Amino acid sequence: MSVTQITPSGLILLLQLAEQMKILVRDRGGDNRLAHHILGTVFFEASTRTACSFQAAMQRLGGTTIHVDGEGNSSANKKGESLSDTIQCLECYVDLTVLRHPVTGSVGQVVQVAAKPVINAGDGTGEHPTQALLDLYTICNELGYDLGMNESKTGGLELNSKNDKEQKTLIVVMLGDLKHGRTVHSLSKLFARSGIKVILRYCAPPSLSMPQCVQDYVASYNVEQQCFTDMDAAMVDADVLYVTRVQKERFAKVEDYEAVKGTYVVNLEVMKKAPTGMIVLHPLPRVDEIDTRVDSDPRAAYFRQMENGMFVRMALLALVMGKVDGGAIM
Ligand code: NCD
DSSP states (O other): OOGGGOOHHHHHHHHHHHHHHHHHHHHHSOOOTTTTOEEEEEESSOOSHHHHHHHHHHHHTTOEEEEEETTSTTSGGGGTOOHHHHHHHHTTTOSEEEEEESSTTHHHHHHHHOSSOEEEEEETTSOOHHHHHHHHHHHHHHTTBOTTOOBOTTSSBOOBBTTTOOBOOEEEEEESOTTTOHHHHHHHHHHHHHTOOEEEEEEOOGGGOOOHHHHHHHHTTTOEEEEESOHHHHHTTOSEEEEOOOOGGGOSSHHHHHHHTTSOOBOHHHHHHSOTTOEEEOOSOOSSSBOGGGGGSTTBOHHHHHHHHHHHHHHHHHHHTTOOBTTBOO
16 A cells, blocks of 8 residues: 555565566566466556556566556446455456555545555655555666665665665755655655665656655654755766656646646756766656657666566566565566
């Protein structure tokens, strides 16, 4: 439901397993550990990456999928069926469900009545926990941190560089619509929870700043947070620039959206000034916040980030279905 449910050791297990899944896909395409298992993907909001990567993950592990387009004409939602009835019905046919819904907290409510595992694929402006997991996996991978990382004495994760083994403090800039962007809510909280040494810099127009409840959660783990409106200032010495879309569909008035859209655009000029070792991430879809000419810059990691989503979701499905033997591939 939420990244706040994961422990540092659970996170290590998941990231390591995701790495094994990447190798499995590369070497053999997948395996059959989830044969005769069915995943239900129920989406009441648009999705390309999350739905397809969960479906591909399930199929690469030998399972199959049933997709319900919650907004479509074939959905009983059109006849007035409640969300919890839809999920309880689908559970008669599937082994686990991945659910996306526009109402914040709705997925958490469904879990109260669900008999089988439900994975939150995004609940309104709340959370998008599996995106945060793949974001963290990508950051470790791209910046060359050892995924065989250990839990420190204080119970947090230590990021060890493959080269110099020193403990480093990451600087992560989150840019754009931090108010409505559920991916940055989850990622901030996951960083706090992980114990990784990090400074979180929030760069947004004042009307789209990071919600106080997220900042309070992060502060409770003593993680340093800094607020910016100037993109160049925020990027000084940054390791990660995490760009988000201004979420048009979440605004009550279109004028409010028009007033802030296009505030930040990452283009070639911005990249020229950016640190040479800084990676650019984006959960996608993008609208105009990253110029397509940036795509060929080696620091643009958003398409690799998207591919990693499948490996992380393979790991998650295997763990949730209990098809992992002590963290090793079965
Ligand atoms: C994001 C989402 O749905 O929250 N997309 C995704 O899952 N990769 C981001 C967005 O819609 O802007």
